[in-house]
Amino acid sequence: MKFSDFKNHQTGFVEEICRNIFKEKSHSIKIKKEGLAVKNLMNIYNAALKLSSEKGFSAMSLRDLCRETGLSMGALYSYFSTKEDLLNIIQEQGQQFIGGIMKKYINEADKAEEKLRAAIRVHLYLSEIMPQWFIFFFMEARYMVKSEQKKAIASELATEQIFIDILEEGNRQEVFSIDDVTMTASVIKPLLQDWYLKRWKYTSRKIPVDAYADFIIQFIEKTLRR
Amino acid sequence: MKFSDFKNHQTGFVEEICRNIFKEKSHSIKIKKEGLAVKNLMNIYNAALKLSSEKGFSAMSLRDLCRETGLSMGALYSYFSTKEDLLNIIQEQGQQFIGGIMKKYINEADKAEEKLRAAIRVHLYLSEIMPQWFIFFFMEARYMVKSEQKKAIASELATEQIFIDILEEGNRQEVFSIDDVTMTASVIKPLLQDWYLKRWKYTSRKIPVDAYADFIIQFIEKTLRR
DNA sequence: GTCTATAGCCGGATAGAC
DNA sequence: GTCTATCCGGCTATAGAC
Numbered sequence: 001m002k003f004s005d006f007k008n009h010q011t012g013f014v015e016e017i018c019r020n021i022f023k024e025k026s027h028s029i030k031i032k033k034e035g036l037a038v039k040n041l042m043n044i045y046n047a048a049l050k051l052s053s054e055k056g057f058s059a060m061s062l063r064d065l066c067r068e069t070g071l072s073m074g075a076l077y078s079y080f081s082t083k084e085d086l087l088n089i090i091q092e093q094g095q096q097f098i099g100g101i102m103k104k105y106i107n108e109a110d111k112a113e114e115k116l117r118a119a120i121r122v123h124l125y126l127s128e129i130m131p132q133w134f135i136f137f138f139m140e141a142r143y144m145v146k147s148e149q150k151k152a153i154a155s156e157l158a159t160e161q162i163f164i165d166i167l168e169e170g171n172r173q174e175v176f177s178i179d180d181v182t183m184t185a186s187v188i189k190p191l192l193q194d195w196y197l198k199r200w201k202y203t204s205r206k207i208p209v210d211a212y213a214d215f216i217i218q219f220i221e222k223t224l225r226r
Numbered sequence: 227m228k229f230s231d232f233k234n235h236q237t238g239f240v241e242e243i244c245r246n247i248f249k250e251k252s253h254s255i256k257i258k259k260e261g262l263a264v265k266n267l268m269n270i271y272n273a274a275l276k277l278s279s280e281k282g283f284s285a286m287s288l289r290d291l292c293r294e295t296g297l298s299m300g301a302l303y304s305y306f307s308t309k310e311d312l313l314n315i316i317q318e319q320g321q322q323f324i325g326g327i328m329k330k331y332i333n334e335a336d337k338a339e340e341k342l343r344a345a346i347r348v349h350l351y352l353s354e355i356m357p358q359w360f361i362f363f364f365m366e367a368r369y370m371v372k373s374e375q376k377k378a379i380a381s382e383l384a385t386e387q388i389f390i391d392i393l394e395e396g397n398r399q400e401v402f403s404i405d406d407v408t409m410t411a412s413v414i415k416p417l418l419q420d421w422y423l424k425r426w427k428y429t430s431r432k433i434p435v436d437a438y439a440d441f442i443i444q445f446i447e448k449t450l451r452r
Numbered sequence: 453g454t455c456t457a458t459a460g461c462c463g464g465a466t467a468g469a470c
Numbered sequence: 471g472t473c474t475a476t477c478c479g480g481c482t483a484t485a486g487a488c
Contacts, residue, residue, distance in 0.1 A: 031453065040453095056369050058285040061481065073483080075454050083482070139365065143282050153426070183441050186427065190416040200379070201412065215409050223448040257471065266471095287463060299465080301472050309464065455488075462481070470473075 001118065003209050006125045013130055017097050018042045021089055028085060030078040037079070043069050044079055048086060049132035057087055057140050087140065088148050094133045095155040098126060106162065112170035119162060120192065120220070121213050127196040128209045134196045160185050167224075176224040184223065191216050227344065229435050232351045239356055243323050244268045247315055254311060256304040263305075269295050270305055274312060275358035283313055283366050313366065314374050320359045321381040324352060332388065338396035345388060346418065346446070347439050353422040354435045360422045386411050393450075402450040410449065417442050 018041035022034060031037040047068035051060040062083060066073055080086045105122040109115045127134040141152035163185035170176035178184050195202065195212055202212060244267040248260060257263040273294035277286040288309060292299055306312045331348040335341040353360040367378035389411035396402035404410050421428065421438055428438060 033453090036453085054369075056282060056284055058282055059369065062483085063481080072455050074456075074485090077483070078453065139368070142365070143280075143285065156424075156427075180441065182431070183433075184445070186424075187417055187420065187442070187445060190420040190423075191413055194413065194416040197416075198382075198412075201382075205408070207409075215406065216413070219410070219413060219449050223445050259471090262471085288465085289463080298473050300467090300474080303465075304471065453488105455486100457485090457487100459484080460482095463479085464477105466477080467475090468473100469475100470471105 001121050001125075003125050003128065003213075006122070007129065010129070013097070013101075014042055014046060017093050018045060020097065021045075021093050024093070025080075025089060028081045040069075040071070040075075041079060044071070044076065044086075045090065048090065049136055052140070053132045053135050057136070058143065084145075087144070090133075090136060091140070091144070091148060091152060095137060095152070098133070099155065099158060101126060102159070102162065106166075111175070112166055112173055113175055115166045116163075116170070116220075117217055119166060120188070120217055123159075123192045124195050124209055124213045124216070127192070131196045131199060134193075138193065138197065156189070160189060163188050170224070177226050178224055188220060191220070227347050227351075229351050229354065229439075232348070233355065236355070239323070239327075240268055240272060243319050244271060246323065247271075247319050250319070251306075251315060254307045266295075266297070266301075267305060270297070270302065270312075271316065274316065275362055278366070279358045279361050283362070284369065310371075313370070316359075316362060317366070317370070317374060317378060321363060321378070324359070325381065325384060327352060328385070328388065332392075337401070338392055338399055339401055341392045342389075342396070342446075343443055345392060346414070346443055349385075349418045350421050350435055350439050350442070353418070357422045357425060360419075364419065364423065382415070386415060389414050396450065403452050404450055414446060417446070 015038065018038050019034075021041055022029060022037050029037060029041075031040070044065070047065055048057075048060065051064050051068055054060075055064075062073060062076060065071075065076060069076070080089065102119065102122055106115050106119050109118045137152065137155070141149060141156075144152060164181055167176060167178055167181045167185055171178055171181065195209070241264065244264050245260075247267055248255060248263050255263060255267075257266070270291070273291055274283075274286065277290050277294055280286075288299060288302060291297075291302060295302070306315065328345065328348055332341050332345050335344045363378065363381070367375060367382075370378060390407055393402060393404055393407045393411055397404055397407065421435070
């Protein structure tokens, strides 16, 4: 799987997320026409993620958000009930959506080695397509209220569990021989996260996502056998 | 080198940093008695780092800082000139200090393999002793003004360069056979950062810093030969 | 559905008393 | 050196016009 293939097969991630938000959060959204609501939700969430990635969610004011979206304060408050609500919706809906895509792609592979490669690639490719979402999850989870933080931690651990399962399957099939599966799985994640957290570095070195994926895969595979 | 040894040899990192701040920033510090000034600076910087790690620097108000330090607004402003000044001083003085310690410990080793292990250990051990500083560098650099961001990036690249140099030395001495030294060095950093960025995970699994260091060292060493 | 206007609060920063 | 009191601008959130 190459990035260009992945990208062509996938369009409108954000639209899909916003349509889910419209359906699930109808109590806090005053607008009833789906087409209009989804269009404005995309505008708002794209803008919120852009501003958050520039200055952090807490430093982003709703006036900033008005400027970026072209909407007024009153209009914004027709699409969410408080600023914190906005934060929670991005976190929950985004994580849920990305978890779904990850699982779908991994299940298309059948051997453990293939699953591992698929999991690494789909994570890197997704974070290439929608980096602000990944940066948001990482940067803001730390500052959320306890109840929301628990959901963020659950998502982090769910991703880790995907890798644990793949590595254990590989151990059973004797294609891997890993002593400490949990520790191995838990250090794979930061290697994937570096791609979007230090994007400036890889951009300046002109390293495309496929080259990064190739490197990470061979790097990790070297450690999977004694 | 074990963590307990490292910890015993080192005391008063924060005091040392604050003494440097007092000496270098005398123009923005109105207090003249060194003893008093250093004591209050430690109080202020410890509190600022604690609050920043809880809610982020921009969400930390100076009134929060008053509460945490027990000092008044007026008193605080005798120790720095603006809130942003406080941010910049933590970033610059902290990075400079930590860079110095890293270099000192690495130079005590002579073979490339030993240097690599020393570099990994000293980075992990330092981040174990003063995690809030490392978290601060990581979390806040992204939101700094361009000029300060450049300094943060320079620090990140300087650490990376330390690893590049060690890996190249190892290649020359033929103890390593690494194809892409820069990429290898650049993925070592996130493995070190995971220790303080996901501390909650390792704490809950009761993994001490020495065990993490041992794992990371053997994990990385598996990738250094063809 | 979207706008403008405004309430009410909290932020950074400073002046001047002690 | 440290404190209290205060300025004023910007913040979230809402009410009511269109």
